[in-house]
Amino acid sequence: MQAASVETIENSIPEYAIRTRKLNLWYGTFQALFDVDLNIRNGMITSLIGPSGCGKSTFLRSVNRINERLGYVRINGTIDVLDKNIYDPDVELVQVRKRIGMVFQRPNPLPSSIRENILFGHKLHAGGGKTSKSDQEEIVETSLRQVLLWDKVKDHLNKKATALSLEEQQKLCIARLLPVKPSVLLMDEPCSALDPKGTAAVEELIWELRGEYTILIVTHNMAQARRASEECIFMLMGKVVEHQLTQDLFVTPDKKETADYIEGRYG
Amino acid sequence: MSETKPLLQSPSVDFDHRNFDWYVDKFIQSIVFIAGISAIIFIIGIFAFITIEGFGFLLEDFSFREFFLSPFWEPSDEDAPEYGILALVAGTASVTGLAMIVAIPFSLGAAIFIGEFATGKLRESLKVLVELLAAIPSVVWGFIGLSIMNPLIIDVFDVPVGLNVLNAGIILGLMAAPIMTSIAEDALKAVPDRYREAAEALGATRWQVIYKTVLPAAKNGLLGAVLLGVGRGFGETMAVLMATGHSVNIPGSVFDPVRALTATIAAELGETAVGSPHYQALFTIGIFLFIITFLINLTADLIVRGIRKG
Numbered sequence: 001m002q003a004a005s006v007e008t009i010e011n012s013i014p015e016y017a018i019r020t021r022k023l024n025l026w027y028g029t030f031q032a033l034f035d036v037d038l039n040i041r042n043g044m045i046t047s048l049i050g051p052s053g054c055g056k057s058t059f060l061r062s063v064n065r066i067n068e069r070l071g072y073v074r075i076n077g078t079i080d081v082l083d084k085n086i087y088d089p090d091v092e093l094v095q096v097r098k099r100i101g102m103v104f105q106r107p108n109p110l111p112s113s114i115r116e117n118i119l120f121g122h123k124l125h126a127g128g129g130k131t132s133k134s135d136q137e138e139i140v141e142t143s144l145r146q147v148l149l150w151d152k153v154k155d156h157l158n159k160k161a162t163a164l165s166l167e168e169q170q171k172l173c174i175a176r177l178l179p180v181k182p183s184v185l186l187m188d189e190p191c192s193a194l195d196p197k198g199t200a201a202v203e204e205l206i207w208e209l210r211g212e213y214t215i216l217i218v219t220h221n222m223a224q225a226r227r228a229s230e231e232c233i234f235m236l237m238g239k240v241v242e243h244q245l246t247q248d249l250f251v252t253p254d255k256k257e258t259a260d261y262i263e264g265r266y267g
Numbered sequence: 268m269s270e271t272k273p274l275l276q277s278p279s280v281d282f283d284h285r286n287f288d289w290y291v292d293k294f295i296q297s298i299v300f301i302a303g304i305s306a307i308i309f310i311i312g313i314f315a316f317i318t319i320e321g322f323g324f325l326l327e328d329f330s331f332r333e334f335f336l337s338p339f340w341e342p343s344d345e346d347a348p349e350y351g352i353l354a355l356v357a358g359t360a361s362v363t364g365l366a367m368i369v370a371i372p373f374s375l376g377a378a379i380f381i382g383e384f385a386t387g388k389l390r391e392s393l394k395v396l397v398e399l400l401a402a403i404p405s406v407v408w409g410f411i412g413l414s415i416m417n418p419l420i421i422d423v424f425d426v427p428v429g430l431n432v433l434n435a436g437i438i439l440g441l442m443a444a445p446i447m448t449s450i451a452e453d454a455l456k457a458v459p460d461r462y463r464e465a466a467e468a469l470g471a472t473r474w475q476v477i478y479k480t481v482l483p484a485a486k487n488g489l490l491g492a493v494l495l496g497v498g499r500g501f502g503e504t505m506a507v508l509m510a511t512g513h514s515v516n517i518p519g520s521v522f523d524p525v526r527a528l529t530a531t532i533a534a535e536l537g538e539t540a541v542g543s544p545h546y547q548a549l550f551t552i553g554i555f556l557f558i559i560t561f562l563i564n565l566t567a568d569l570i571v572r573g574i575r576k577g
Contacts, residue, residue: 064468066464066467066468069463069464069467071386093470094470094471094472095470097467097468097469097470098470101468101469102468104461104464104465104468106461108461108462108464108465109465110462110465110466110480110484111462111483111484112483120466120469120479121469121470124469124470124471124475124479125470173465176469177469180469180470
């Protein structure tokens with residue numbers, strides 16, 4: 001009886017947004033991920049750190065299956081996103097991408113207007129139905145407000161998105177995910193192309209989105225992981241070494257490899 | 268130590284010494300320079316030549332009205348020869364227009380398939396195949412028009428003659444398609460992959476990625492590809508000569524035979540007296556063709572270059 005009620009509560013708000021079991025991944029014959037088991041908490045910001053080539057981006061890119069674009073990627077194991085294995089054969093990629101938004105290392109707004117960028121995902125998923133002009137305007141405004149960009153661009157929504165500064169482009173790339181109403185946001189080194197000011201602004205924005213979305217952020221920048229995430233995962237050579245609260249991982253890491261890495265002995 | 272000292276001390280190095288390599292270098296540089304500008308010299312030379320040859324006609328017998336607006340090309344009429352190219356322009360334009368209707372879907376489809384869907388060996392072999400198709404001599408295409416398309420059109424459409432706009436348009440369309448495919452594929456390839464990735468990550472299907480993101484981003488290059496096809500159509504001679512039926516006529520339907528500007532020059536130039544008004548009129552058509560194709564190609568080139576720059 002009690003177990004059942006606990007289960008119903010868990011069903012309404014799952015504790016973990018992403019759970020992986022025995023996730024192995026190969027690029028051709030090269031194995032990039034080894035038995036990755038992770039539980040990523042719902043509504044939290046989790047950062048993934050580790051030296052280049054440790055598999056953190058690979059892991060991130062398998063959560064929305066975008067690395068299947070490469071064609072020579074092979075995966076086994078499971079990734080449950082909100083309790084559904086996204087590698088099940090009945091899963092539609094479009095639905096996966098709708099629930100899981102992604103922000104890339106280099107800001108990649110489409111070469112159309114700011115407005116069109118915001119509405120791109122929305123239009124894709126609106127099916128055949130047309131959204132009225134005023135609804136569209138509202139979507140554009142809400143999304144841009146959420147990323148703190150509205151005041152800057154409201155007078156030139158028809159300007160080319162690629163003409164914005166990199167910081168603004170990256171904010172726009174986050175904004176255009178929001179109308180689709182994703183639950184998970186994946187961010188692949190979202191600040192590495194930005195200057196310190198832009199980095200601070202985007203970090204602040206990510207922090208603002210905490211709670212509303214589950215955010216998984218890959219970063220090269222340990223200070224950023226420390227500042228801008230609640231939990232932190234350290235990976236090395238395709239394996240998860242440690243997964244802790246960020247404050248604990250940086251102060252009292254369990255594993256020697258983690259300690260060596262955060263002290264800068266390698267990587 | 269003692270061995271390095273003389274080097275350090277040596278006071279008189281002949282810095283103005285020119286060795287053999289210096290002369291070779293200068294020589295090669297001038298050869299390359301001449302080769303580089305030769306293309307420009309030849310183009311100017313050719314233009315000058317056809318202009319000079321056609322000049323007498325332009326000065327004496329040329330009437331702007333007659334030349335561009337008369338549908339009668341009757342240079343061998345002994346009493347009153349007429350030099351109107353309207354019908355010839357209509358012939359060239361109708362054949363080229365139909366060719367584009369044939370070539371655009373084929374080449375765009377092929378470019379999308381090669382550029383966006385095919386991978387690995389399939390893609391490479393298709394590209395080679397397209398290049399090979401582009402290299403088929405135009406007389407072979409003309410032959411196909413004459414001996415395959417001609418009876419086929421007579422059969423299928425129940426018309427008396429199969430050498431007409433339809434025949435030449437299809438042949439020319441197939442001829443222009445490979446080069447257009449090649450250029451269009453380059454245009455698609457020039458679209459940065461991060462646009463595709465962005466659209467795909469937002470949940471676009473393959474087709475949505477292509478028609479909502481890739482095609483709009485590549486539209487200048489694709490337009491350039493079409494213009495190059497049009498340029499090809501205007502300039503093509505042999506296949507058009509063989510497949511159009513070669514009779515001066517403003518076409519009322521695709522089953523009417525026509526005659527093209529280029530084909531007129533090719534067919535008549537050998538039989539005219541050098542320097543005669545007829546000879547000069549043909550050169551004037553040459554000038555006209557030269558200017559048209561030059562403008563089309565220049566526009567296409569500028570458009571294609573435009574996308575390369577960003």
